[in-house]
Amino acid sequence: MKTPGVCxxxxxxxxxxxxxxxxxxxxxxxxxxxxxxxxxxxxxxxxQLELRLVLAVEEGVVSATVNxxxxxxxxxxxxxxxxxSLGAPVVTVNxxxxxxxxxxxxxxxxxxxxxxxxxxTGTFTQAGETFPLVLERQSEDEAxxxxxxxxxxxxxxxxxxxxxPNPQGGHTLAATFTRPATGGPFPAVILxxxxxxxxxxxxxxxxxxxxxxxxxxxxxxxxxxxxDDRGVGxxxxxxxxxxxxxxxTDALAGVAYLGTRDDVDPGKIGLAGxxxxxxxxxxxxxxxxxxxxxxxxxxxxxxxxRILRAQMELRARAGGASEEAVAEILERQGxxxxxxxxxxxxxxxREAIEAIIRTRFENASMQERLLYSTTHDATLTQVISEQVxxxxxxxxxxxxxxxxxxxxxxxxxxxxxxxGTKDLYVPHEENLREIEAALKRGGNTRYEIHAVPxxxxxxxxxxxxxxxxxxxxxxxxxxxxxELIADWIVRVTGG
Numbered sequence: 001m002k003t004p005g006v007c008x009x010x011x012x013x014x015x016x017x018x019x020x021x022x023x024x025x026x027x028x029x030x031x032x033x034x035x036x037x038x039x040x041x042x043x044x045x046x047x048q049l050e051l052r053l054v055l056a057v058e059e060g061v062v063s064a065t066v067n068x069x070x071x072x073x074x075x076x077x078x079x080x081x082x083x084x085s086l087g088a089p090v091v092t093v094n095x096x097x098x099x100x101x102x103x104x105x106x107x108x109x110x111x112x113x114x115x116x117x118x119x120x121t122g123t124f125t126q127a128g129e130t131f132p133l134v135l136e137r138q139s140e141d142e143a144x145x146x147x148x149x150x151x152x153x154x155x156x157x158x159x160x161x162x163x164x165p166n167p168q169g170g171h172t173l174a175a176t177f178t179r180p181a182t183g184g185p186f187p188a189v190i191l192x193x194x195x196x197x198x199x200x201x202x203x204x205x206x207x208x209x210x211x212x213x214x215x216x217x218x219x220x221x222x223x224x225x226x227x228d229d230r231g232v233g234x235x236x237x238x239x240x241x242x243x244x245x246x247x248x249t250d251a252l253a254g255v256a257y258l259g260t261r262d263d264v265d266p267g268k269i270g271l272a273g274x275x276x277x278x279x280x281x282x283x284x285x286x287x288x289x290x291x292x293x294x295x296x297x298x299x300x301x302x303x304x305x306r307i308l309r310a311q312m313e314l315r316a317r318a319g320g321a322s323e324e325a326v327a328e329i330l331e332r333q334g335x336x337x338x339x340x341x342x343x344x345x346x347x348x349x350r351e352a353i354e355a356i357i358r359t360r361f362e363n364a365s366m367q368e369r370l371l372y373s374t375t376h377d378a379t380l381t382q383v384i385s386e387q388v389x390x391x392x393x394x395x396x397x398x399x400x401x402x403x404x405x406x407x408x409x410x411x412x413x414x415x416x417x418x419x420g421t422k423d424l425y426v427p428h429e430e431n432l433r434e435i436e437a438a439l440k441r442g443g444n445t446r447y448e449i450h451a452v453p454x455x456x457x458x459x460x461x462x463x464x465x466x467x468x469x470x471x472x473x474x475x476x477x478x479x480x481x482x483e484l485i486a487d488w489i490v491r492v493t494g495g
Contacts, residue, residue, distance in 0.1 A: 033115050034093070038135040042124055049124060051109060051133060053100070098122075109133065149476045150208050151215035157181050164257035166230070168249045171237030175227035175254070176200055178218040179263055187268035187493035188223040189295070190254040192247075194275030199233040200226045207476045209274065209458060213485070220486035222493075223264055225254050243398035244276060248283035255290050268292055268493040270413075272485065273299060275426060275457070278417075279404055286410040293492050295485055296417040298426045298457050301408070301434030304399035305337055307426060314424040318466050332356060340397050350392050357387045408438035414492045415439060415447040418481065420455025422465035448488065452481060 039052040092099040098120060099110040111122020111133070120135040159178045166173055179186055191210045200210065214224040230237030230250055251271055259266045270293035273281035278299015285291040300307050312333055316326045336353055343349040361383055408415075417435045419428035428451045436449050456462035459481045460473045 034098075034113065037138040038120060039138050040120075040133050040135040042131040042133040049131065049133070051124060051135065053135065111135065147207055147476050148474060149212045149215075151211055155215070155218075157218045162225075162257070163234075164253060166237070166250055166253035168253075169230065169237055169242075169246065171230055172235065173227045173230065173237075173250060173253060174200075174234030175225050176214075177223070177225050177261075178214055179223040180218065180221055183221075184223075184263040185261075185265040186221065186223040186263060187270070187489065188225065188258050188264045189217060189270045189272050189489060190225045190227075190251055190258070192251055192271060192273035192277030192280050193229060194277055194298075197229050197232040197239045200228045207458070207471070209476050212476045213272070213482065216482040217486055217489065220490060222486065222489055223258075225258060227254060241394060243395050244279050244402060245283065245398065247276075248280045248287070251280055251284040252288055252291075255284070255288060259290060265493075266290070270294060270489065270493070272297065275299065276399075278426075279402070279407075282404065282407045282411050282415075285413055286407050291413060293414040293489070294411065294416075295489070296415065296435065297459060297485075298419045298423055299417060299431070299435070300404050300426055301431035301438065302405070303401060303403050304396075305401070306430075308333060308337070308400075310427050310430070311425050314427065315466070318424055318464055332360060336391055337400055340391070340400060344397075346392055350388055353392055354384055354388050357384050361387075405434055405438035405441075408435060409442035411439065411442065412444055413446070415444065416450075416485065416488045417447065418450035418452055418459075418484065420457065420459055420462070420465075421451055421453050422455060422462045423457040424465040425457040446492075450484065452478070455481070 034055045037052070037054050039050070042049045042051075096113045096115075097110070098113055099108065101108045107124065107126035109122060109124050111120040113120045118137040122133055122135070123130045124133040125131075155178075157178055157180050159176055161174065162177050163172050163174050165171075179188075191214060193210060210226055214226045217224050227250070228235040229239055230242060230247075231239035251273075255269055255271075258264045258269050269290060271281040271284055271291055272295035273279070274297040278296035281291075281294040281296060281299070285294045309330060312329050313326055316329050321329070335356055339349050339352045339356075343352065358380075361380055415435075417432060419426065419432055421428050432449050432451055436447070439447050452459070454461055455478055456465040456470055458470050459477045460470060460475055461478055462469055462473065
């Protein structure tokens with residue numbers, strides 16, 4: 001979902017680091033021995049810290065790429081992976097010693113390289129605290145998560161980059177349109193991302209779920225339109241000022257565009273939305289007779305306040321939080337929600353929310369504050385400001401009170417709704433139950449509801465359902481889900 005504060009992005013950062021050639025030649029007797037991937041994790045108490053480096057040598061000069069810097073907080077309710085932009089520091093190699101300053105993170109790593117053990121034994125220092133951290137050599141396959149489902153050229157279908165207007169929003173959307181290489185006109189589907197500003201081909205973790213889904217559907221004979229969110233990538237517009245209702249107009253702009261194409265059957269255009277996209281698709285279908293079916297992938301059936309409460313409780317417990325900590329989290333979130341519901345003036349609500357968040361972080365450690373800071377500024381003022389900006393938005397106000405059931409009752413086209421039983425973000429039991437109840441109340445009998453055992457919010461086979469686990473899972477979307485969606489669309493559109 002475009003859920004503030006819950007879903008956090010995992011983006012790999014790459015930076016060229018180097019010293020003068022002569023210094024490097026004098027520093028390392030055999031610099032070629034450092035070439036490769038190095039990774040390790042430090043146990044810093046409640047926080048786990050992971051550092052990955054890729055070392056290379058060119059003309060005797062050793063350079064490094066900070067492939068990722070990831071920290072995990074198991075004490076509080078956040079178990080997301082966070083990666084940071086670390087600037088462009090200079091790596092120093094002196095004999096078997098290596099030093100990597102990370103000034104943007106106010107941190108550094110230094111260690112001693114052992115050719116015999118293929119390891120670098122050292123320490124990570126940040127904010128005056130030092131932790132032992134051993135980096136070990138990894139193969140290319142081990143260097144990071146692998147996502148074998150990610151589509152790679154050459155494709156057995158046609159793919160074109162396109163643009164089209166959203167007259168209602170006054171901006172232009174950029175997208176990729178894929179279709180089978182021969183035949184047509186084809187049934188088509190527009191894929192709608194979950195919460196957060198996403199480009200068409202990725203989410204925050206490195207997985208590319210919508211691209212994987214688009215690839216599978218196109219191979220199954222279905223044309224697909226996958227677009228950058230407004231104000232993201234090559235699309236214009238203002239993402240930060242938009243609500244879910246505004247995003248529905250972007251989906252409808254895609255429907256209008258597909259209706260102009262000769263290779264698309266205008267009577268077989270549908271929408272498939274993931275998470276918050278599962279709110280957007282019914283809105284669009286209820287407004288336009290040109291939408292012929294919808295697919296809801298982990299879509300909500302209850303209002304945002306209920307979603308957030310369940311989400312925070314489940315994720316906190318999955319992260320090992322005590323019952324007292326869970327109660328504190330829910331109480332704090334409830335107080336913020338009440339402010340957003342009752343106070344429409346953003347400035348007055350900002351002051352009230354800031355007071356709550358300040359209490360939360362006043363006694364937090366430097367490490368914990370950094371977990372909540374996207375700009376790596378661990379000052380209390382910066383952390384509070386960023387957290388207030390996340391929740392004090394038009395989107396959050398709309399999301400808290402919007403009742404998806406009232407929209408679903410007006411949807412008359414075929415609906416496929418599915419969710420995983422290990423979803424910690426949109427719990428399957430309550431939401432699928434309410435989706436089905438709303439469709440029944442509206443008289444819609446053309447629907448299928450699937451609770452798929454063992455899948456997380458991202459529709460991957462999972463054990464815990466946490467965000468950390470999701471990034472480490474190689475499979476982007478369970479094959480059974482891909483097949484279920486494709487088969488259903490082919491069936492309801494008549495092939």
